[in-house]
Amino acid sequence: MAWAPHGLANGTVTTKWPRRPDAYFDDFPASVEVVVPEDAAPAADAAVLAAANACPTRAIAVEAGEVSLDRGRCILCGRCTRLAPETFRFEPGSATASLGREGLIVGAHEENDEALQRLRADLKARVRHLGRSVHIRHVDAGSDGSDEWELQALSSPVYDIHRLGIFFTASPRHADILMVTGIGTDGMAGPLRRTLDGMPEPIVVMAVGTDAVSGGLVGGGYTDGIGIAPRLASGGRGVDVWVPGSPASPFSVLHGILLALGRVDESGLRTRRGGRA
Amino acid sequence: MSEARTNATPTAPTAPLTTPSVTTLPDTASWHDGVVAAVTEGARFAGLYADRDRLIAVLDGDHGFELIETTIERDADGTASYPSLSNEVPPAFWYERAAYDLSGLIPTGHPRPDPLLLPLHPGSDRPAPGAPVTDLGALIVSADTDAPGPVDLRGHGLLTLMFGPVRSGVSESIEFLIETPGEDIPHLNIRPHFKHRGIAKRFEALAPQDAVLVAERVEGIASVAHALAFSHAVESAAGTRVPPRARLLRVVYAELERIANHLECAMRLSDAAGLSVAIARFAWHKELVMRTMSTLTGSRFGRGAVIPGGVRAPRVDPVVAFDADWSRLRNRILDDRRRVMRTSSFLDRLRGTGVLDADYARRWALVGPIGRASAHAVDARWQHPYDGYRSLPLPAEPALDTDGDARARLRVRWQEVDTSFDLIERAVVALDQIEDSRWSGDRPVTVPDGPALGVAEGPQGEVLYSVRFEGGVIARCLARSPALHDLVAFHDAFHTDVFTDFAFIEASFGLSYAGVAM
Numbered sequence: 001m002a003w004a005p006h007g008l009a010n011g012t013v014t015t016k017w018p019r020r021p022d023a024y025f026d027d028f029p030a031s032v033e034v035v036v037p038e039d040a041a042p043a044a045d046a047a048v049l050a051a052a053n054a055c056p057t058r059a060i061a062v063e064a065g066e067v068s069l070d071r072g073r074c075i076l077c078g079r080c081t082r083l084a085p086e087t088f089r090f091e092p093g094s095a096t097a098s099l100g101r102e103g104l105i106v107g108a109h110e111e112n113d114e115a116l117q118r119l120r121a122d123l124k125a126r127v128r129h130l131g132r133s134v135h136i137r138h139v140d141a142g143s144d145g146s147d148e149w150e151l152q153a154l155s156s157p158v159y160d161i162h163r164l165g166i167f168f169t170a171s172p173r174h175a176d177i178l179m180v181t182g183i184g185t186d187g188m189a190g191p192l193r194r195t196l197d198g199m200p201e202p203i204v205v206m207a208v209g210t211d212a213v214s215g216g217l218v219g220g221g222y223t224d225g226i227g228i229a230p231r232l233a234s235g236g237r238g239v240d241v242w243v244p245g246s247p248a249s250p251f252s253v254l255h256g257i258l259l260a261l262g263r264v265d266e267s268g269l270r271t272r273r274g275g276r277a
Numbered sequence: 278m279s280e281a282r283t284n285a286t287p288t289a290p291t292a293p294l295t296t297p298s299v300t301t302l303p304d305t306a307s308w309h310d311g312v313v314a315a316v317t318e319g320a321r322f323a324g325l326y327a328d329r330d331r332l333i334a335v336l337d338g339d340h341g342f343e344l345i346e347t348t349i350e351r352d353a354d355g356t357a358s359y360p361s362l363s364n365e366v367p368p369a370f371w372y373e374r375a376a377y378d379l380s381g382l383i384p385t386g387h388p389r390p391d392p393l394l395l396p397l398h399p400g401s402d403r404p405a406p407g408a409p410v411t412d413l414g415a416l417i418v419s420a421d422t423d424a425p426g427p428v429d430l431r432g433h434g435l436l437t438l439m440f441g442p443v444r445s446g447v448s449e450s451i452e453f454l455i456e457t458p459g460e461d462i463p464h465l466n467i468r469p470h471f472k473h474r475g476i477a478k479r480f481e482a483l484a485p486q487d488a489v490l491v492a493e494r495v496e497g498i499a500s501v502a503h504a505l506a507f508s509h510a511v512e513s514a515a516g517t518r519v520p521p522r523a524r525l526l527r528v529v530y531a532e533l534e535r536i537a538n539h540l541e542c543a544m545r546l547s548d549a550a551g552l553s554v555a556i557a558r559f560a561w562h563k564e565l566v567m568r569t570m571s572t573l574t575g576s577r578f579g580r581g582a583v584i585p586g587g588v589r590a591p592r593v594d595p596v597v598a599f600d601a602d603w604s605r606l607r608n609r610i611l612d613d614r615r616r617v618m619r620t621s622s623f624l625d626r627l628r629g630t631g632v633l634d635a636d637y638a639r640r641w642a643l644v645g646p647i648g649r650a651s652a653h654a655v656d657a658r659w660q661h662p663y664d665g666y667r668s669l670p671l672p673a674e675p676a677l678d679t680d681g682d683a684r685a686r687l688r689v690r691w692q693e694v695d696t697s698f699d700l701i702e703r704a705v706v707a708l709d710q711i712e713d714s715r716w717s718g719d720r721p722v723t724v725p726d727g728p729a730l731g732v733a734e735g736p737q738g739e740v741l742y743s744v745r746f747e748g749g750v751i752a753r754c755l756a757r758s759p760a761l762h763d764l765v766a767f768h769d770a771f772h773t774d775v776f777t778d779f780a781f782i783e784a785s786f787g788l789s790y791a792g793v794a795m
Contacts, residue, residue, distance in 0.1 A: 077580075140442075141472070151447045
């Protein structure tokens with residue numbers, strides 16, 4: 001069978017993002033937004049309280065009448081958008097990754113700009129030499145299996161991260177980025193640590209998916225899976241990029257990778273460094 | 278439409294899903310004999326688990342699903358044991374190990390009572406039957422000190438290759454201990470415990486509308502099938518009638534999920550054979566199928582779409598989602614499938630690889646495409662038809678093959694993809710003709726106390742939920758994925774196959790390890 005010419009049959013199917021906008025990137029409902037009324041904090045009315053109580057992962061906090069939602073806990077079940085549609089709604093757009101855990105909390109929440117600047121500067125110093133050849137080692141620390149599908153999709157012709165100089169690698173020895181999925185089970189604590197030990201400095205760590213960020217819906221039981229951060233903290237490591245989603249969609253993961261490399265910003269727009277992306 | 282239905286001769290008696298019949302036997306000896314007798318008489322062994330101090334076997338017999346249970350008395354020293362089924366009923370092999378891990382019930386006479394799901398210290402205490410969750414956590418040993426896995430074969434030149442849990446590429450964590458002289462694989466051990474998440478406990482004390490969200494995450498690549506099986510358990514216990522449009526839309530979601538999973542399998546087999554263009558094309562097709570799912574449900578995996586009592590209203594009219602582009606996608610998949618099934622370098626690697634014969638498949642009660650490729654015709658859509666499958670025309674019998682090798686498993690999947698496209702097409706047409714505009718029941722579903730059982734045919738096979746409700750919430754839940762049931766056959770899939778066949782056999786199984794580790 002002549003496969004090679006057949007591969008040309010349908011032209012280019014690859015997204016142009018981030019060089020050009022992509023409709024699927026922009027339209028996919030990858031997060032829930034807290035609607036803030038003009039000149040006021042989001043109202044904590046009965047509907048909002050009902051939504052906060054009904055949230056299966058307790059992602060919604062109501063403090064002193066102010067509402068916030070932690071996307072790092074949100075599993076996108078949409079229950080709050082049905083109970084309090086005035087306050088919570090699905091937000092189209094895949095630019096959901098954040099350099100700080102705090103950055104995933106939306107609504108009435110003071111973002112600590114200074115802390116974020118520090119994180120950004122620290123990361124920038126580490127990724128400065130990575131250039132256009134970035135290798136990722138993935139470790140599953142107790143996922144439900146869907147996260148791996150979304151990571152594999154990045155190598156498909158639709159996303160084709162090779163065009164951006166990004167590759168998945170078999171060996172931790174070649175890896176620049178450690179990408180971790182899953183709730184961080186007891187059983188994977190050792191293999192995760194040994195993978196980190198096998199990687200050369202500098203290392204960028206990404207927590208991919210709500211499970212990896214916080215343990216999500218399934219975590220928190222007797223296997224101690226409340227996200228991967230506690231697993232890394234014992235080795236003196238922290239998470240550099242947080243990608244929410246249950247699971248995180250391929251575009252959100254790609255946003256996270258390019259955010260880590262300083263090639264796009266939090267809103268998904270190209271930075272000067274990403275000029276040639 | 279009705280014509281195809283009347284022609285259909287289901288391969289087993291059709292039993293509508295109702296509350297399972299429960300047989301309680303007085304002691305463990307009569308329980309053991311009762312289960313063995315039922316299986317000998319032709320009942321299909323579908324699972325085994327413990328609920329507090331009760332031991333429950335799930336069987337699928339002539340009159341539908343049956344639970345055979347008994348109460349286990351503890352000895353003076355607190356241990357609880359029962360005569361193992363595994364020697365007479367092979368598929369109980371992993372279930373008995375899992376029940377030992379999770380509930381501390383000792384299967385006496387089990388050929389290999391090693392830990393399966395919990396990474397415990399060798400010789401450490403197991404959780405006592407009905408132990409509270411906090412005690413369980415203290416028993417788990419961190420993998421930092423986890424002892425290496427067992428070595429069974431010894432001889433000149435034999436080595437044990439630890440493959441996993443972190444493997445090359447992007448994959449789920451599992452460890453295969455491959456014992457090999459270098460080329461053949463005479464023996465293999467599977468250790469899935471690394472990603473054990475404590476799923477069974479997670480279900481407990483949850484109301485149905487919360488539990489369905491957990492069900493979607495038992496095996497993330499079959500979220501729809503799990504949500505369906507769980508919802509069926511709730512609906513059969515509560516006597517809920519699902520509105521006609523919801524029943525059809527459920528079929529659409531389930532078949533989309535099946536197409537995506539089967540394309541994933543074709544992709545991984547192409548990857549094993551190094552067919553770059555085929556990998557790229559199947560990956561592209563799969564992405565488009567997942568995008569169709571997200572257009573309809575907002576989730577690429579159809580999460581949140583199926584709820585007990587019905588479905589959520591789709592985000593767009595299904596007629597709009599399945600337009601001319603969808604027909605073109607079907608044709609492209611058909612074309613690429615013809616190509617790959619005529620590529621000799623590909624077929625040479627699949628033919629005769631990873632053979633499981635019909636007798637083996639029957640004895641191990643294998644489900645899904647793995648069973649069906651070895652002539653074991655278990656498919657819940659035929660044997661326990663539910664939702665839209667009751668009204669839509671199905672072929673006379675499920676896709677079957679007799680070769681039992683990797684190629685047969687792929688052939689079965691391709692046939693199923695055809696059926697899936699047909700079912701979606703007909704369901705969408707039928708959806709448009711239904712006047713009842715409801716997507717779910719008017720009232721929230723309330724469940725009575727007692728046992729409930731639900732099944733759905735996922736892409737990997739039968740998904741089964743055996744649940745006991747108490748006070749409107751879950752008291753105990755067996756979320757049995759097809760992966761837990763079928764992966765055990767991986768031990769026996771290497772006959773004359775060599776090391777380089779491993780990737781083909783694994784891909785042809787196409788199982789999710791999250792579903793195994795629970």
